[in-house]
Amino acid sequence: MRVPIVELKGASKEYVNGSLRVTALREIDLQIFPGEYAVIMGASGSGKSTLLNLLGCLDHLSKGDYLLGGENISQFSDDQLSDIRSRRIGFIFQSYNLIPQLNVLENIEVPLFYQGVSEAEAAERAGALAERMGLADRLKHKPMELSGGQQQRVAIARSLVCDPILMLADEPTGNLDSKTGNEILELIDELNAEGKTIVMVTHDDDIAHRAQRVVCFRDGEIISNDWNGASAP
Amino acid sequence: MTTLPLIRMVKLAVKNLSQYKLRAGLTMLGIIFGVCSVVAMLSVGEGANREIQEKIQRMGSNNILIKSVKVPKDETSTETSRSMIASYGLTYKDAQQFSQYIPNLKASTPMKVLRYDVQYKARKLQTDVIATTPWFLRVQHYRMMRGRFLTSSDMEFGSPVCVIGSRLARILFAGYDPIGKTLNIDHDAYTVVGIVGDIAQGELPPQGELWLEGENQNVYIPLRTYLNKRGDLFAQWSEGGGTFEKIELHELILTIDKQENVIRAVDTARRILRKNHKVEDYSIVVPFELIRQARETRRLFNIVLGSIAAISLIVGGIGIMNIMLATVSERTREIGIRRALGARRQDIVMQFLMETLILSLSGGMIGLVFGALIPLMITAVTGVQTVLTFSSFAIAFTVSVTVSVVFGIYPAHRAAQMDPIEALRHE
Structure with a gap:
C-alpha cells in the first residue's frame, strides 16, 4: 500500500474566541495520496480554510494527528514547522501574496533564502522556473508591474522552487478573469500530470470537475469525499 | 538549524530600507545628531579639561604658592x-x-x-x-x-x-x-x-x-x-x-x-x-588642590554631558522604535508571507533587527564624521582647544548601536510573534 502524503487521524481544531469556543474541524479523517489532485469545497465557515492552514503547517491541531509524508508532525515546534513549510509545502494564494518590494526573481527565491541555498543556485533555480512560467522577460519587474495572471505565475513558480511534496492552493483563480483563470488551472493540471500532489480550495464547481477528487465540508465535517470517475487509490 | 548568512541578511535589510529612503534618512537623523553631539561635547569638554590640567600641572603639584596681596x-x-x-x-x-x-x-x-x-x-x-x-x-x-x-x-x-x-x-x-x-x-x-x-x-x-x-x-x-x-x-x-x-x-x-x-x-x-x-595680606594657591578640584569639576562636567548625550541618544532610539513599529505593522502581510514560505521566528527577528542595526550603524558612522568635524571647526574658528579621543568615538558609537538595538528588539519581536495566518489575511 502506498504511503499517503497527507494523513489526518481524528483531527480537530477549536478556537477560543473570547468566551466563545468555536469548533472549526470535527475529528476529520483524511488521506491524500501522492500524485492526487484534490479539491476541497464548502461554504465559508465550513472549515475548509482551517483545513488548508493545518495542511500547510501554519496551524496546530487541537486534537488528533497529522502525518505528512509518513511523519507525524502534530507535536512539532514552531521552528520545525517553519522548516517543513519551506522544504515540503508550496503555497498558492488567491491574492498571490508576492512581496511588493522584491522583483520577480527575488520573489521566487524567497523560500530558498530560508533554506540557506546559495545565491547563485537560488538564482539559477528561480530563473529556470520563471522561464517555464513564461516570465523570462519579466525577471526584474516588481509585482505591481505585472498582470494578475503573471503575478499568479510568479506565485506558482515560487511554490515550486523547493520541489515540495504537497502543493496547497487557496482559490488561485479567485482574483482572475475566466480566461486567465483557465490558463492558471491548465498550468496546475500540467503540474499534477507531472506528479505533483495538489490540494485546492475553491467555490467553483467547474474547477472541481478538473480534480480527481472532491471533498466537501460543512460545519467542520466532511460530508462527501468523491472520486471523479477515478477509483480510490 | 543554523542562522542565515549574515551578508544576505544585510543585503535584504539594505534592500528593504532603500524602499523607504526618506523615512530611513529621517530616522537616521536622530542617531546622527545623538552621536555627533556626544562626540563634539566630549571633545570640547576634554579640551577644556586638558587646558586646565596642564596649567595647574605646570605650577607643580608638589608646590604651595604663597603670594603677598x-x-x-x-x-x-x-x-x-x-x-x-x-x-x-x-x-x-x-x-x-x-x-x-x-x-x-x-x-x-x-x-x-x-x-x-x-x-x-x-x-x-x-x-x-x-x-x-x-x-x-x-x-x-x-x-x-x-x-x-x-x-x-x-x-x-x-x-x-x-x-x-x-x-x-x-x-x-x-x-x-x-x-x-x-x-x-x-x-x-x-x-x-x-x-x-x-x-x-x-x-x-x-x-x-x-x-x-x-x-x-x-x-x-x-x-x-x-x-x-x-x-x-x-x-x-x-x-x-x-x-x-x-x-x-x-x-x-x-x-x-x-x-x-x-x-x-x-x-x-x-x-x-x-x-x-x-x-x-597673602594668598595661598595649592596646585594640588586645584588639580583635585579640576578633577571633581571634570567628573561633574562629564556627568552633565553624559546625561545630555544619553537623552539625545534615547530620543534617537525612540525614533527608531517608532519607525520600526510603523514598518512592522505596514509589512504585516510580508511577515505572513515569509512565515508561510518557511521563515522561522528568529529569521523575522533578525530581518527587522538587521534593518535597525544598519540604520543605527550608518547613522552612527555619519554622526562620528560630523562629531569629529565640529570640534575641528570650533578650534579653527574660536581657538578653543578641543581633543578628539578614541574613547569618545567608541563610547558614542557603542552607546548608539546599543540603544538602537535595544529599541529595535521590541518591534522585531512583535513582528516575529505575529500569527502567520492572521498576518496573511492582513490588508
Whole structure:
C-alpha cells in the first residue's frame, strides 16, 4: 500500500474566541495520496480554510494527528514547522501574496533564502522556473508591474522552487478573469500530470470537475469525499 | 538549524530600507545628531579639561604658592594711615618659620617681583625683575638656553649677576651676544650669565603687558645681591608723587617632598601665617588642590554631558522604535508571507533587527564624521582647544548601536510573534 502524503487521524481544531469556543474541524479523517489532485469545497465557515492552514503547517491541531509524508508532525515546534513549510509545502494564494518590494526573481527565491541555498543556485533555480512560467522577460519587474495572471505565475513558480511534496492552493483563480483563470488551472493540471500532489480550495464547481477528487465540508465535517470517475487509490 | 548568512541578511535589510529612503534618512537623523553631539561635547569638554590640567600641572603639584596681596586702604588705615610707607605681605620671619615648622618641606623659594627699567647701551625697557634663589629654576622647570642660572655662590657673595629671559635677550641685545655683557637695572650694573627659555603658558600672570604669553622677558637676579643694594623698601615714582612699599617677599614657593604631604603642609603654613599676620595680606594657591578640584569639576562636567548625550541618544532610539513599529505593522502581510514560505521566528527577528542595526550603524558612522568635524571647526574658528579621543568615538558609537538595538528588539519581536495566518489575511 502506498504511503499517503497527507494523513489526518481524528483531527480537530477549536478556537477560543473570547468566551466563545468555536469548533472549526470535527475529528476529520483524511488521506491524500501522492500524485492526487484534490479539491476541497464548502461554504465559508465550513472549515475548509482551517483545513488548508493545518495542511500547510501554519496551524496546530487541537486534537488528533497529522502525518505528512509518513511523519507525524502534530507535536512539532514552531521552528520545525517553519522548516517543513519551506522544504515540503508550496503555497498558492488567491491574492498571490508576492512581496511588493522584491522583483520577480527575488520573489521566487524567497523560500530558498530560508533554506540557506546559495545565491547563485537560488538564482539559477528561480530563473529556470520563471522561464517555464513564461516570465523570462519579466525577471526584474516588481509585482505591481505585472498582470494578475503573471503575478499568479510568479506565485506558482515560487511554490515550486523547493520541489515540495504537497502543493496547497487557496482559490488561485479567485482574483482572475475566466480566461486567465483557465490558463492558471491548465498550468496546475500540467503540474499534477507531472506528479505533483495538489490540494485546492475553491467555490467553483467547474474547477472541481478538473480534480480527481472532491471533498466537501460543512460545519467542520466532511460530508462527501468523491472520486471523479477515478477509483480510490 | 543554523542562522542565515549574515551578508544576505544585510543585503535584504539594505534592500528593504532603500524602499523607504526618506523615512530611513529621517530616522537616521536622530542617531546622527545623538552621536555627533556626544562626540563634539566630549571633545570640547576634554579640551577644556586638558587646558586646565596642564596649567595647574605646570605650577607643580608638589608646590604651595604663597603670594603677598595688597590689602585695600580702608582695612589697613588704622595702622598705616600715618605712614607714607605701605607695608604688607610675606616676611622673612614667615619664610624662616615655614622652613622650621613645615613637615616634609624640600625647598622654599622666596621671590621678590619688582618692576624696573632695564637698560643696555641705548636700549631701555621696563620689565619684571625677579630676585630669587638658585632653587627657582628647579621649581619652575625653566629650560636654560645659554650659560647658567643663579648659583649658591652668587647668593653667598651677593654677586651682581643676572639671568635674562629669551625675549629680553632678543629685544635688548639685538645682534649682540648677551653673555658677559653688563646690564643696568635701575642704574645698578649686573653681568649677564645666562639665558632662560620661555615661560610655560600661564606660569606667571601677565601684568597687562602686550607681549605674547609664554615669551620670557624677565630678569632674574640673586636675592642677596638685591637686598644688599636696595633693601626691602621699594619706591615707585609717578606723576604727582611717589609711593613707597615695604614688602619683604612678594612670593614664596614651598616645595613639598610628596603629594600626599601637601595638604598637611598647607595647614601648617596657614597656621603660621594667621599667627604672624593681623590682616590677610597673602594668598595661598595649592596646585594640588586645584588639580583635585579640576578633577571633581571634570567628573561633574562629564556627568552633565553624559546625561545630555544619553537623552539625545534615547530620543534617537525612540525614533527608531517608532519607525520600526510603523514598518512592522505596514509589512504585516510580508511577515505572513515569509512565515508561510518557511521563515522561522528568529529569521523575522533578525530581518527587522538587521534593518535597525544598519540604520543605527550608518547613522552612527555619519554622526562620528560630523562629531569629529565640529570640534575641528570650533578650534579653527574660536581657538578653543578641543581633543578628539578614541574613547569618545567608541563610547558614542557603542552607546548608539546599543540603544538602537535595544529599541529595535521590541518591534522585531512583535513582528516575529505575529500569527502567520492572521498576518496573511492582513490588508
